[in-house]
Amino acid sequence: MTDQRQSLPFEPKSAPKGQSQGSRKGGSAPAQRQEAIPKPVANRMARRVAIFTGLPSLAGMGVFVLSYVLMTRGIADIAPGVTLAGSGFFFLLGLAGLSYGVLSASWEKNNGSLLGLENVKPNLQRMRESIRAQKESKS
Template identity: 65%
Template sequence: MGDQRKALPFEPDRGKTKSTSSTGKTQVQASQAIPKSVANRMARRVAVFTGLPTIAGMGVFVGSYVLITRGIADIAPGTTLAASGFCFLLGLGGLSYGVLSASWESKNGTLLGLENIRTNVQRLRSSIRAKKQDPS
């Protein structure tokens, strides 16, 4: 008595169709994919939340160089490295945030997308659990 429910967007499709190509290899075709509008929304968010910290990380090197060469400030190399490293780590976090904060609904959602994170993390966890239970 399996309860019929709608598949989650991240969930692997249990009804995958297999086809044999002309080379004799079996190919698996998934019936679900990320909708183009959602993929574009994710790409924009990733570009902003990863791009800005990455640019800031490179800017730390340039700014530090300018301040040191003009004698404005004496900045330790470790400080420059730590500040740029922090910016790059922030950009790495922005990569995950950009994907997980994107709305899967037809409308865009809010600017920061904080309301979508919990839902998308639950979808991701469900997908991982389903993949672990899938014998193929």
Template identity: 55%
Template sequence: MKKKQAKKKNLSKKKKISEVDAFRNIEKKVPSLTQKSKQSSGIPKYVADRMARRIFFTAGIPTIMGMSVFVISYIIVTRNIAEIPPSSTIAISALFFLLGLGGLSFGILSASWDKEPGSFFGIENIPLNIQRAKAAFKPASQNFDEKK
């Protein structure tokens, strides 16, 4: 039992760092983190905003329509306006959801990376953005070799 008490005394004798010194050490480490974040190549805000707008129209609207198919079909069937088979409701809804999925890809790939917005549809940006996406998934060493 004496050995256990001796260990507890040694733990209490550890060097205590004052709060001022602890915060000084943190402040010394922070600039190195901000330097790394400046070097990272992410999507600029104006490009992300442009992508979000395109995605809203090309994916959001078809997705909302895909959900509304169920509501409209329910209203038509319950009021005895027409007899709609459930399979056609599901097929039409699935078509709208697939259209929304295609619109999601189109919205991302058609956005211009220039400061000025591109054309209305942005079809000319798709091949360039596909190349950028392929380059992003290559290992860093391959990207470095291609630049030489």
């Protein structure tokens, strides 16, 4: 009554019945796991996401602070809708930065350029191929 399911791309392959993870290669040392995203690439992605999401999010919060300071000191009369629209814009920019941070990271040994524009197209193609392969394996 075991339920057979296909493993996800990032899950380690399980050992056949009767074998433990360590005995798969014949030694007592644990088998090396295949990573879906190499650690240097994941670190590069995390840095880019932190920058491209963090800075717009800080700007979104800064709109509230700036609006408050300008209103309380009598420098400008800002409508609440303008404050809301301004902060909303920066938070949406941060949301777009989340995707851009992942898609602009280089999968090569070198870090790539500062903005990573040359990596977006190949990474989108990799993502499409991965989705296509998952759909084909399900049917």
